[in-house]
Amino acid sequence: MNKMREQILQWAEQGAVKVDQLDQALSLVDAQPQAQAWFGFIGRLLLWLGALSTVFGVIFFFAYNWDDLHRWHKFAVVQSILVLASVWAWYSRHRAITVIALTVVAVLTGAGLALFGQTYQTGADPWQLFAIWAVLITPLALLSASAVLWLLWLLLIHTAVFLGLQYFHWFWGFLGGHSSVLWVMFIINGLSAVFFESIGDRTKAFKVVGITISMKHRLMAQVTVLLALTATTWLAFYALFDGNSRAFAGFPVYLLSIAVVFYLYQSWKRDLLLLAGAVFSAVFVIVCSVARGIGDAFSEGGLLLIAFLIIVLSTAGGIWLKNVAQAWSKEDEVNE
Structure with missing residues (x-):
């Protein structure tokens, strides 16, 4: 469909297809987005928005009620959603839903690490949080083959490296300053x-x-x-x-x-x-x-x-x- 669409658009540029007939030509070869495709796009968009709202809702819930919640309650909330999202991803037959569920797992993994470090005051450097986070979600990215998870993984790697360079000052001089x-x-x-x-x-x-x-x-x-x-x-x-x-x-x-x-x-x-x-x-x-x-x-x-x-x-x-x-x-x- 994409090749036919490109071909028709190329003919339109060359003048072989009139501008007022372009939509009709695209419709004849089924190169126009159909209503079903739009419904599918809107459905996936709403799924992503719902998943992201859940993740950020959990994070802001902790931020607002930090002093009122016992540490076991905090861990229970994060781990419960992690388990539910993992089961959702395991049993889902739709790839889009699986990717969304795995993305929720990946993001909440970082939230769980931050919660652990903040609760027990481990004293770890910030770059270690992002490095461990990237390592833990690597299997998810490999198995899902999702660009979303790989983008998150790449962002974590860059963040860990940039923060880590601030603690290893000798490395700056070794490779030529800034x-x-x-x-x-x-x-x-x-x-x-x-x-x-x-x-x-x-x-x-x-x-x-x-x-x-x-x-x-x-x-x-x-x-x-x-x-x-x-x-x-x-x-x-x-x-x-x-x-x-x-x-x-x-x-x-x-x-x-x-x-x-x-x-x-x-x-x-x-x-x-x-x-x-x-x-x-x-x-x-x-x-x-x-x-x-x-x-x-x-x-x-x-x-x-x-x-x-x-x-x-x-x-x-x-x-x-x-x-x-x-x-x-x-x-x-x-x-x-």
Whole structure:
């Protein structure tokens, strides 16, 4: 249905289908969202809103009644909802409901850890809470193959790392001052991107203790690649404008990374979103390089040159992306 919709929209752009006949053409090939699809979307939306309301309701209930509740009552409430959500996920025959229930379990796991630490004053550092939380929900994310749980897992990993770096000051100097956060972000998201690319194709999924680990879509691969590309782009920025010799190592890493992105997602696994991100990154770094080359001579003329360069590079990048998309479309038509 999506291919037919794209084809009809392309014909409309070429003038083969009149604008006033576009809706009729889409309806003839069943490419318009049907009422049943809208009801399904609204139903899932209400389920998510209900689940999130339950989770946040429990958290705010504790916050408001903290002094009035005995610690056993607090643990009983959290554990009861955890058990109910787990049973709900286990016996549900609908994937959407299973994912929602597992998300409730994952969020309340963190709430339970925070409750334990606050009740018994364990003295643990904040980064340890997020690290343990991420470890505990990893099996849920693997089994559910849900982008929602993986996004939560990725957020917890980043939070744990950023908070942990504040306690390990020696690490800042080892990787070049403040850019150490960018190095860690690049490494984490780069390794995560490799993992998500390996499980993104169900034909290449692997098994762990007899359970197939895979994902139906590439959202997490795209997110991690873009985050890694963002980190290495800022490493290149630091390499250009920071006088630290260690910071200069970020520039060759950037060149290698963006070359890999351009090659892989144009030839190996087509992904226009990641190519667009790479184009934006390249434009940013080129403009920064020119600005760095101008140096102290930066004036009104320099600003005009930078503005002109941004327009030219952005236009060239947009044209290239359009040509790539058209070439892919023609190849698909030939293959069909």
